[in-house]
Amino acid sequence: MLGFTPADYSAILLSVKVATTATLLSLPFAFAVAYVMTYRRFRGMVALDVAVNLPLTLPPVVIGYLLLILLGREGLIGRHVLQPLGIQLIFTWKAAVIATAVVGFPLMVRPMRTAMEAIDERLIHVSRLLGAGWFDTIITVILPVSVRGIIAGSVLMFARGLGEFGATVIVAGNIPGVTQTIPLAIYEYASSPRGDVMALSLCAISIAISVVVLVFHEWLARRMVRRD
Amino acid sequence: MELQVTLQKRFNNFHLGVEFEVQGERIGVFGPSGCGKSTLVGLIAGLSKPDRGKVILDGETLYDGTKNLNIRPEHRRVGMVFQRPSLFPHLSVKGNLTYGLKRCSPANRKISFDDVVEVLQIKHLMDRGVKYLSGGEKQRVAIGRAVLGNPRLLLLDEPLSALDDSLKFNIVPFLKDVCRTFTIPYLFISHSLLEMQIMTDQVLNLSDGRVLEKTTAEALVRARMGESMAGYMNLLRLTSPQPVDGIYAYNWGNQQLLIASGDSQPEGLFELLSTDIILFKSHPEAISARNLLQCRVIRTFEARHRIGVDLDCGGDGHLVAEVSKQAVEELGIRERSEVYAAVKATAFRKLV
Numbered sequence: 038m039l040g041f042t043p044a045d046y047s048a049i050l051l052s053v054k055v056a057t058t059a060t061l062l063s064l065p066f067a068f069a070v071a072y073v074m075t076y077r078r079f080r081g082m083v084a085l086d087v088a089v090n091l092p093l094t095l096p097p098v099v100i101g102y103l104l105l106i107l108l109g110r111e112g113l114i115g116r117h118v119l120q121p122l123g124i125q126l127i128f129t130w131k132a133a134v135i136a137t138a139v140v141g142f143p144l145m146v147r148p149m150r151t152a153m154e155a156i157d158e159r160l161i162h163v164s165r166l167l168g169a170g171w172f173d174t175i176i177t178v179i180l181p182v183s184v185r186g187i188i189a190g191s192v193l194m195f196a197r198g199l200g201e202f203g204a205t206v207i208v209a210g211n212i213p214g215v216t217q218t219i220p221l222a223i224y225e226y227a228s229s230p231r232g233d234v235m236a237l238s239l240c241a242i243s244i245a246i247s248v249v250v251l252v253f254h255e256w257l258a259r260r261m262v263r264r265d
Numbered sequence: 266m267e268l269q270v271t272l273q274k275r276f277n278n279f280h281l282g283v284e285f286e287v288q289g290e291r292i293g294v295f296g297p298s299g300c301g302k303s304t305l306v307g308l309i310a311g312l313s314k315p316d317r318g319k320v321i322l323d324g325e326t327l328y329d330g331t332k333n334l335n336i337r338p339e340h341r342r343v344g345m346v347f348q349r350p351s352l353f354p355h356l357s358v359k360g361n362l363t364y365g366l367k368r369c370s371p372a373n374r375k376i377s378f379d380d381v382v383e384v385l386q387i388k389h390l391m392d393r394g395v396k397y398l399s400g401g402e403k404q405r406v407a408i409g410r411a412v413l414g415n416p417r418l419l420l421l422d423e424p425l426s427a428l429d430d431s432l433k434f435n436i437v438p439f440l441k442d443v444c445r446t447f448t449i450p451y452l453f454i455s456h457s458l459l460e461m462q463i464m465t466d467q468v469l470n471l472s473d474g475r476v477l478e479k480t481t482a483e484a485l486v487r488a489r490m491g492e493s494m495a496g497y498m499n500l501l502r503l504t505s506p507q508p509v510d511g512i513y514a515y516n517w518g519n520q521q522l523l524i525a526s527g528d529s530q531p532e533g534l535f536e537l538l539s540t541d542i543i544l545f546k547s548h549p550e551a552i553s554a555r556n557l558l559q560c561r562v563i564r565t566f567e568a569r570h571r572i573g574v575d576l577d578c579g580g581d582g583h584l585v586a587e588v589s590k591q592a593v594e595e596l597g598i599r600e601r602s603e604v605y606a607a608v609k610a611t612a613f614r615k616l617v
Binding site: 157159160162163164165166167168169170173177178181182184 | 310343354416
């Protein structure tokens with residue numbers, strides 16, 4: 038089909054794999070951060086807010102570079118945590134996952150937080166008075182009531198993850214068949230002579246995946262409205 | 266139920282400082298909006314932390330500022346019903362009702378699910394989503410949910426205020442029945458004296474973050490008679506109506522009352538304002554008012570510039586009428602004197 042090479046196929050699969058893994062990996066953290074920012078009052082809240090939202094305004098290349106410094110062989114985490122454990126992250130698909138997760142994190146947190154802020158405080162009070170502890174309340178009230186925000190955040194991060202380029206290219210490189218995702222493959226085709234057709238074919242695939250994701254989101258949202 | 270409370274709580278520019286001790290099953294907390302009623306119940310429930318003080322419920326200390334003791338809300342076994350039903354939107358009616366029941370330790374489970382459902386008449390709603398319920402149905406489910414948590418004290422924070430009048434008095438019998446059937450003591454919070462009269466035996470009168478007095482709804486209504494245009498609210502529970510010429514006749518004491526707002530339901534609660542009762546010294550031969558009751562004056566009491574007259578209307582019939590000071594002299598009203606009370610059939614308002 039469309040004359041894709043095995044490397045192209047693996048780029049398509051890798052894109053989906055990286056975006057999915059990054060989304061699933063971020064979910065519990067994003068939920069926890071959204072919860073803390075909505076329900077807890079503490080010193081350093083502004084700092085946390087800024088830190089979480091920073092990737093939204095920073096150029097992805099900057100994030101990629103900072104991650105490279107942090108996770109690389111000489112980096113703080115790379116040297117003291119990853120190396121002793123024998124973990125090699127940089128220039129693997131796992132690095133692409135981390136880059137995608139960091140860049141997409143604020144996009145995931147924001148809708149979750151909006152959904153949590155919209156929860157009537159009395160629902161939480163009622164659940165506590167009916168004997169539910171705070172963790173029980175999170176799982177049985179806050180989570181299900183804010184589920185739309187959770188889905189919206191996940192879809193946003195997944196979609197953003199499919200298009201991640203700047204941070205990924207720095208920490209994971211552009212190795213065909215290993216760390217090359219769709220955007221990186223398109224970049225390579227676009228900058229090579231007679232690569233236009235292949236670049237366009239990959240663009241079509243990219244559009245197709247995005248449409249599927251958006252349709253899925255819409256379907257899920259409608260199903261929930263009906264359920265209500 | 267025995268509740269001892271000494272609490273201090275300061276907000277930006279509001280200070281709540283209360284100290285009281287109450288014993289009983291039906292306690293009211295009365296006061297205008299902004300006087301700290303909801304703050305007080307929030308503190309008793311443990312939803313917010315007092316600055317200092319003590320809360321002791323049935324001998325168990327729930328909060329003690331000096332000992333740094335603050336039992337979490339989920340361990341206080343105090344239930345709450347708010348102004349709005351606040352049902353869990355993601356759960357069915359059944360899911361809402363059983364939320365507290367599931368979390369209640371077996372030793373404390375005394376109230377059965379089926380009994381509550383029966384008293385509140387919500388069996389047919391069981392599998393519905395809560396968004397498809399009417400306002401009254403939602404509040405009934407909210408009451409059921411709180412009761413099924415098997416609380417030792419129920420905090421009713423203006424549970425009727427968000428409902429319109431007809432709905433409000435529809436909920437009242439359910440609320441009273443459920444608390445009586447399962448012997449759950451409650452604190453009933455409201456700014457409505459009428460609700461206080463219906464729902465409580467004792468009342469804590471709150472104003473500006475302080476408990477002014479421990480009193481009764483009856484005493485409050487009498488004290489306020491002179492201030493309010495409406496006067497004293499007589500509440501009459503009447504039974505077995507008979508249709509008569511398009512209106513309804515109810516037996517009351519050993520007399521009969523003709524009421525325009527009556528209906529065929531076997532029992533009704535009616536409100537009659539003291540200002541709608543006219544007193545005559547002797548029998549007026551002809552009068553347009555359809556109810557003319559022969560009464561004996563039990564006593565009179567003063568409220569501002571008005572005089573309240575306690576009337577014994579025979580049988581269990583008892584009314585409070587209201588007259589001016591001159592009228593007292595002109596009619597010669599004093600203890601044991603006989604008067605006729607005239608009330609129009611349209612003066613009665615049906616509450617339930």
